[in-house]
Amino acid sequence: CSSDLIAEGVGKIFDPDPLTSAKKEYGATGLLDNSDADSPELSAQLKEVVLKDLSQENGQFYLRGKYAWIADTGAPFKGLFEQIGTDFSATRSNDLFEAVNAYYHIDLNLRYVAETLGFSIPNRHTQNTTAQWFDPSALNGADNSQYDPSTGYLVFGEGGVDDAEDAGVIWHEAAHALHDRMTLGSISNATNDGLAEGFADYWAQSYLWTVQQWNSTDAPYHYVFRWDGHNPFWGGRTTKYPNKFPDGIVTSGGSLRERNGQILASTLMEIWPILGRTMTDRAALSAVGMTNAESNQNDYFNAFYQTLRQLGAPTGQVEQVYQIITLRGYTLPAKGLSIGLESDLPQLTMESDATLRVEINNNSAFDKTDVSVTAQLPAGMVYQPNSATCPVNLNNSSLVFSIGNLPAFGFKTCTFIVRLSHLTGKKYFSDDFEQGLSQWVAPKDAQNFAWTSSMMQPHQGKTSAFVQNQGLPSDLTLTLAKAVSLQAGTPVLSFWHFYNTEFFSDGGVVEISTDAGSTWQDLETKWIMNAYNGRISSTFSTPLTSRKAFTGSSQKYINSIADLSAFVNQSVLVRFRFASDAVTNGTGWFVDDVLVADQTSLDSEVCMTSGEGDQHCTKERFMVLFSTPVESEKPVLPITHEIEGIWPNPFAGEATLRLRVAKPQGVRIAIHDLLGRKVGEVFDGVLAAGEWRTFTLDGIHLPNGVYFCRIAGETFSEVQKIILLR
Known part of the structure; x- marks a missing residue:
């Protein structure tokens, strides 16, 4: 069959519902459901609209755009x-009406998101198309x-008032779909918190306020589901809810998430008149995309506030929003200047440079001038020259950044690269699964299912370990084939993983055995980073x-450490x-880059500091995982020495040299120019046998050119050419 988009059709809808457009409450003359019967009063509220992007297939037209x-x-x-022509007009007694009403409002909703707000959020269920699938007459x-x-x-x-007759219901349910798209399937499931329901109520009300006839002093002005609810069928909800967070969160009775969501929705609707619909909607939708399955309402409003500042809302409006959110009981960052330091990696290693990020935050309504930041680097952490994104001076082991002026509610981010040196520790085991499951045992169950090596979604490289989440009972293990002998020190288990399972019903654990697998104990109490996120209660x-x-879903690869x-x-x-368990399936569990090593x-x-006298300091602790193998895993030593x-x-400006020697001996490392003159001393001391050491070659004070690095021990001597080029 052929399918072409048609420019437009016509149909009749309620906008948003017959009570709002008539400015009357349920039960007024002729404004009753009455088993879907038409009435002159209801028909008077019908609105003729253009239906955009109808499709044509085999000579008939469909509500598919x-x-x-x-x-x-x-x-x-x-x-x-489907219709022979492009006229889809009907009154509410005809089931076609609900189909047209749903199509129009879903189209209007997503068209607004894409073309007015500028969000590109494909439907993850429909091959990345933007269309939202809907059934106007379902659920039996x-x-x-x-x-x-x-x-x-x-x-x-269709019970009570047909739900697809009420734009409030349609926009609310479509908001859940947007939430799912923005979080890649990780809608908040925080117990009874109501984040998801509150956002959906807000999204519906934000539209209703643009088309309603009620005044702000009228109770229906704040109603959600004005036609479907607030009637004998059910009580509906409101965005003028008095409770505050967290004390007003209810924990008993029915519909806890729906009732508690009214706190979030009511807070956003207090903000709406200050920012206007477009700015509030843009911040609200952006913020929901920054949440996940474990997020609660407080997490949401921190994301909303951060987004609002990034969008460049006027200072006075940001100040008002801050007051509204905090008066509702939510906790936002303290007013004034603040600073943070973090790494792009959850833990640092000797093999890889790390990017550190300084975040300067002026959470106040006042400009700050002459802002300066000093970062004190610990011993063993070396700044890589010319890597900073802000003007910087190196003062011994400190970096001094010149930030300049920072406007009210402004941010500034500076990044720089560091490398670790002169740190020692042990690595016991590592596997990136690029050689499959060669270091593991993965038995099949009675249904022939097992852990496998997969190229579907590795953390890095080409492969990872993977177990599929079947819609069948399973208990599948991936076990180290060879025991690891831990020595005195600070060993940890680190691995990267991504999981997408049926929430609370299917999932994975990590266990350890000290008796060759006879008994196992869970690492539940040993997690340092990214612990278990739920309890199986199938x-x-x-x-x-x-x-x-x-x-449930981790949304992306995360690093867990025990x-x-x-x-x-x-x-x-x-x-x-x-x-x-025996029902609903999911994608499964990917595990990659497993490491057992010491950490420090x-x-x-x-x-x-600022020109206004502000002074703020913060401390940050970085975890380091070592990579020097223990004796049992070291390769055969070279005859004299080995240089990476x-x-x-x-x-x-700086380069790194790694060296180990076969026998304990004195070693000297120096830099010479083309005339053989020594222009830099790198190391002069004794090295232990077999231990990898890392040295930094400092060329900061040398001119560009060709140099030679001479590495000389008691049993060897070697020269390597190096090029300094800024």
């Missing part, structure tokens, strides 16, 4: 309401509507029922264990 796409997903199976006629994140469908029930029993686990210091001087096996920490302090090439070469 760029942003909305009708489907017939379940009982009562009323069809697709129940008085309910919902967004199904497993299929991507919006489905509307109605259908699994081996992990009632245990904490990684469950403390193994309780197992030093023991040989241990580690296993990843995944279990599922480095402490840094960063301070900020000087890197980078050419270099702009």
Whole structure:
């Protein structure tokens, strides 16, 4: 069949509902549901509209366009309401009316998001098209509507007032779809918190306020679901809800998320008149995209406030918004100047340079002048010259950044690169799975399922370990094939993983054994970073029922780290264990870049001053994972020495040399120019046998050119050419 987009059709809708446009409440003459019957009063509220982007297939026209796409997903199976012409006009007694009303408002909603707000958010369920699928007559006629994140469908029930007759319901449910798209399937599931319901109520009300007839002093002005609710069928909800966060969160009775969501929605609607619809909507939708399954309302408003400042809202408006949010009980960053220091990596290693980021935050209504930042680097952390994104001076081991003026509610970010040196520790085991599961045991179950090596979604490289989340009972393990002997020190288990499972029903744990696998204990109490995020509570029993686990969606690869210091001087096996129940499936669990190694920490302090007399300091602790193998894993030593090439070469200011020797001996490392003159001393001391050492070649004070690095020990001598090029 052929399919072409048609410019437009026509139809009749309620905008937003017959009570709002008539400025009357439910029960007024002729303004009753009356089992879908028409009345002169209801028909008077019909509005003729253009239906954009209708599609044509085999000579018939369908409510299928760029942003909305009708489907017939379940009982009562009323069809697709295709028409021979482009006139889809009907009154509410005809089921076609609900289909047209839903199509129009879904199209209007997503068209506004894409073309006015400027968001590009494809539907993850429909091959990255923008269209939102919907069924205007579904749920077997129940008085309910919902967004199904497993299929991507919006489905509307017909009990009481048909839900697809009320634009408030349509915009609310479409907001859940937007939430799902913005978070890549990680809608907030924080218990009873109501973030998702509150955002959806806000999104509906934000539209209703643009088309309503009520005055702000009228109670219906604040109603959500004005036609579907606030009537004998059910009580509806409001965005003039008096409760505050967190004390006003209710924990008993029904519909907890819906009731608690009214706090969030009411707060946003207090902000709406200050910022206007477009700015509030843009910040509200951006903020929801910064949340995840574990986020609560307070997390949401911190994201909203941050987004508002990034959007450049006027200072006076930002100040008013701050007051509204905090008076509602939410906690935002303290007023005034603040500063933070963080790394782009969850832990630092000897192999990779790290980018550190200084965040300067003027959370006040006043400009700050002559702002300066001093970052004190700890011993073992070396600044890489010319890597800073802000003007900087190096003062011994401190970096001094000249920030200049910082406007009210302004941000400034400076980044720079560091490299670790002169730190020692042990690595016991590592696997990036590029050689498959060669270092693991992955038994198949009775259904022939098992952990496998997969190229679908590695953390880096080409492969990872993977177990699929079947819609069947399973208990699958991935176990180290060879025990690791932990020595005295500070060992940890680090791994990167991404999981997408049925939340609370399917998930994975990590276990450890000190008796060659006879018994296993969970690492639940050992997590240092990114611990289990939920508890398995499936109605259908699994081996992990009632245990904490990684469950639901991590949204992306995350790094989890567990403390193994309780197992030093023991040989241990580690296993990843995944279990599922007999129903709904998911993608599964990807595990990559597993490392067992010692860890330590480095402490840094960063301070900020301003011309107005502000002084603020903060300390940051960075975790370091080591990579020098223990004796049992070291390769055979060279006859005399081994050098890993000087890197980078050419270099702009500093380069790194790694060296180990076969026997303990004195070693001297120096830099010479082309005439053989020594122009720099790198090291003059004794090296232990077999231990890798890292040295920094400093060329900061040398002119560009070719030099020679001479490495001489008692049993060897070697020269390597290096090029200094700024």
